[in-house]
Amino acid sequence: MDTSGNGSDLSAFFSPRSIAVVGVSEREGNLAANILENLRAWGYAGEVYPVGQSEGTVHGYRVLASVEALPPDVEVACVLTPAPTVPGIVAQLGQRGIRAVCVETSGFDELDDAGRSLGARLLEATRAHRMRLMGPNCIGTSCPGSRTCVSFALLRPLPPGPVAIVSQSGGVAFSYLRDIEEQHLGLSKSASIGNKLDLDEVDLVRFLDTDPSTRVICLYLEDIRRGRALMEAAAACSKPVVLHKANRSPLTEQIAASHTASLLTDQSVVEAAARQAGILTADGSAAALLAAKSMLLPPLRGRRLAVVSRSGGHAVIAADACAARGFELPELPTDLLDQLREKLRAGVIRLGNPLDLGDLWDMEVYGQILERIAGLDRIDGMVLVFVSISPVDPAAPARLVERAAQISRQTDKPIALALVSWQDIVQHVSAAVDWPLFATVEHAVEALAVQRDFHLRRERASAPDAREVRTSAATTAPLSLERCLALLGERRLPVVETRVVQNPAEAAAAAEEIGFPAVVKLASPDLVHKSDAGGVHLDLQSADEVARASEQMLESAADKRIEGLVVQAQAKEGLEMIVGLRQDSAFGPVVVAGLGGTLVELFQDVALRVAPVTVEQALDLLAELRGHPLLTGARGADPVDLGALAVLIERLSHLAVQHPEVIELELNPVIVYPGTEGCVIVDVRGRIRRGEAP
């Protein structure tokens, strides 16, 4: 991890003046030799110094027999020797003054305990010499601009372009690179970060933000260890960041005991954190590159689109896709349609939006039409579908794409262009014109949806304090109700009047003080849901009733551990919510809220945010719930006191930040009242890191 602060210059990894490659031999199958072959194939022009156990010549490079034989000013070293030798070699490289090292060898932390201790020694060596380390267990970097490629797997030279790839997996990095080439996107820089012992995605995002050749950054990650730092780096980044997070299987998740936690998955935290920080998320590499491609279009500033198509069927498909993604297709002005009618096959096709241009083939007329529509105030962006399956001179679609690109740039409105044609035509046009092409109508519409989402996210992007977060401990203990109440009291969270007592007589006395109707519950670590086991008596009207109910409960729970009896004022009925906090291992404290009740649990309708949140962000969180209309007065019911609920969430989020030892706290139910009548917490449960007191 980056311990040296922001903005480290990592250019030695991507555009080095000289490269040492350690582990080269003349033996067949030597993987380090492939690094030399890649550098040769890519046309790398700097100095290359292979180092091996013996001298020799590999791919035309002379091999040095030791690290000591290296000249003093080598900028980066790539190491591909057996894992046990790596820490010593890296230390030697540090002594030779090398400050950037890329360890491609595997067999470290990802393998076993022995590998973990090797990793620790490796990291120690780099720190001792103030070196930056990429890897281990990676395929290093590539950069078409500097003709650098230090992968131990052979890779065709790639064309330069605006997309940067940071991938935890070497194999997935490779498939991203393939897609980038085949989609004519072009690569600025790629980095395979492997085990992330030192450099991680946070460092790379900060560096790529300063890289003039990069316009969009794609991350493929299998874990996130510094979630808050990533949020901060992405929120501060001037370029779009697209996150493809794998390893998201709920099967691998620790199953938590309470409602809120069971509705949470790490992936939902990732999604929430990304939304907060203005990061785009993608379900796979195809979606990630579609998002990257869409970022090369001018921004979409509204939801009103025009669809222009050469095929009626594709226009229908485009309209469906627009409806599914919440776009509007405003009517086009009648004078425009009248003009079009004259230019097109009169009377054979109905004109509207979508606009079916039939077999119009005059690129000049096409240009005029696009220009007129793009210029309309009522249109925020366009989907242009150009179907060309019949044999055609590829110059014609290339001309159209060129013109569309020009109009899109001039009007600063996105024109997402689906070129539905044979691969060879698409290749020709892509090579001829620097403009993103989409393979299907659905992709073009999706690209505009990504655009819109991105700008909405960016407008309100923010990152919480990125200070180091303590990860959740494996062993936790339940918090007693009294300690939960003390925590809530500390942040002035509204709890219904509650006393914890030890016997029926005390319960009766407490009820007298609180007033009637009263509620008595059993506090026991063995009862997850109090109501499941008859552990709650409601609507008690006298001290006697309270005493009797208490006795009855204690009897029926004779086999359970009992913390005490809880006596409460009975809260008025209202809308039940569940609100909670949790310490996430990657992102630290998060808050979560959802409607109460079994049905909501079935629908998993919860929303969450990385803490702390402002009242406004808490309102945003609530607005994300599908059940939100119930809060704002669906079916003529009274809207509830959203403001009070948002304040409660805001305060809980600060509690979460100030008490990282509180692993989980669930307020269930929180009853919310109409108008400005506030809300009240009726029950609370929590878990703490074992051995710590709040």
Next chain:
Amino acid sequence: MDTSGNGSDLSAFFSPRSIAVVGVSEREGNLAANILENLRAWGYAGEVYPVGQSEGTVHGYRVLASVEALPPDVEVACVLTPAPTVPGIVAQLGQRGIRAVCVETSGFDELDDAGRSLGARLLEATRAHRMRLMGPNCIGTSCPGSRTCVSFALLRPLPPGPVAIVSQSGGVAFSYLRDIEEQHLGLSKSASIGNKLDLDEVDLVRFLDTDPSTRVICLYLEDIRRGRALMEAAAACSKPVVLHKANRSPLTEQIAASHTASLLTDQSVVEAAARQAGILTADGSAAALLAAKSMLLPPLRGRRLAVVSRSGGHAVIAADACAARGFELPELPTDLLDQLREKLRAGVIRLGNPLDLGDLWDMEVYGQILERIAGLDRIDGMVLVFVSISPVDPAAPARLVERAAQISRQTDKPIALALVSWQDIVQHVSAAVDWPLFATVEHAVEALAVQRDFHLRRERASAPDAREVRTSAATTAPLSLERCLALLGERRLPVVETRVVQNPAEAAAAAEEIGFPAVVKLASPDLVHKSDAGGVHLDLQSADEVARASEQMLESAADKRIEGLVVQAQAKEGLEMIVGLRQDSAFGPVVVAGLGGTLVELFQDVALRVAPVTVEQALDLLAELRGHPLLTGARGADPVDLGALAVLIERLSHLAVQHPEVIELELNPVIVYPGTEGCVIVDVRGRIRRGEAP
């Protein structure tokens, strides 16, 4: 539409011995001439007879100056003359003994009223001569096996293969054909059916079922007019049918007044009907062809998969995809893993399922591993990820694919193979080996999910009676409560005891007869939700209370139309459901059910079926609800009487079939009781086609 019964032989459209092309001229831009060019390019070997207004030679074919000049035994005619001339020409063709005609001209029903009457005349002409008509407004058929292609747009010759395409849109047909070629799937037959004046998708499915070259049928449809016939044809079809239905925008849907209808969209009926009939549905052409491709694998008979990958990252992605699609990844036997450990780079990669084979390159060992795993009883199918980005002799991956195909066929278990490589390698392997390849890991997993869904659907596929369905009328009228009750009584549906009376005194008397507690409601066409407007009084304990409540309601509703006062026995509390019927314009009567309450409405958790349904099918319908656990006893609550509810739905479905004039009937709420205590309908509303009595 097919009025001549099942199993028409449409081979004249796909493999004709001779073809007439009407509308040919030497003029540049003549579209009919393109048909000749296509036939020439595809190598069509039968007789071709161009017909035009004057004699001449086009693409080497001699043009006849009139239909009368045609020989008597021409098998099919393609017509591409101006729309107004078409009915006359088709009549002439019929007189010449031609029984199959493909009208590619547009400007008929799709355009305007004049076009509609031209269409009627065209249909009349074909019927007078017992001709079958494809189109109008289409690009006809193609068939690589017979080297036939009669499209007026030029099309490269396509390789033969197992996939048939039936498309309502010519443009979309073209993009499907492009995809089929580029994915190396191969085409059996394509048909562009345009306006479907005569032949439609139902006829084509029936015909393609008999076509030996077709293994899977893809339908692209923009409307469905004979939904039940399509269900019947697909359910009876021995081959998988994949449906890509466009024109599904909810914006275009008529907004119905009641809950049930507002939760329904035509697309949800299409989805339900497809599920019932064993049709696979796809959201777009990519998904449709993925489904088609997956059908070329052996069937998947369970949910237990093994993932084998050459890249750890891709293995992670595959495991995520498996989890997301509900697959299990059982552990592999330890003896197998021990053997593998010896064959692989010892100690550098952890073995398990997913199985990361690292950089193993020995295709023989690969084959042994695949064979062992495929042979395991605990494994139902495999995902094989072969990443090959470095330069490679394409013979190696081709050998692996060949071997995987062999093992898959031998074990009759699907091996979905993601070949992650450069386009040229993929092309080479695809051409060399007859086995479906998937472009991404996610696609390979999705293909197995489609397989599993398909076989689940097929197992229980059925189609309702396919008799002609009357489409919903535009104008409907509300049904009175009394008529609703009569309908429900007819099918012995359980309604809470109910009287409709006209004044408070009658209400009091009715309540005395029914017993207390009683409920009084106002029946008014102006009150959509009775409870919204204070139109319901519950828990009335005496005749007096009933009378007073009645007076009060009548007063407060003085501005509304009043049908009467409804007096009911107050139903016990239970689980509230909404059950309804609707007449769908494409599929006729459907039944729908969902949980009651505002929350469920927000989540749109309803399920539906084309009527009639059996009790078992009704239980299936209920099991589809996300809220289903509430019915079966979530959280220790008593399971409700599902059997009684299913019987109610079954009876309602028969009512829907027997009363097509009842456009909509909503039972809301239906209260369902625990155990075997049954269920009861508390309220009902309906609409009828105006001017008809039930």
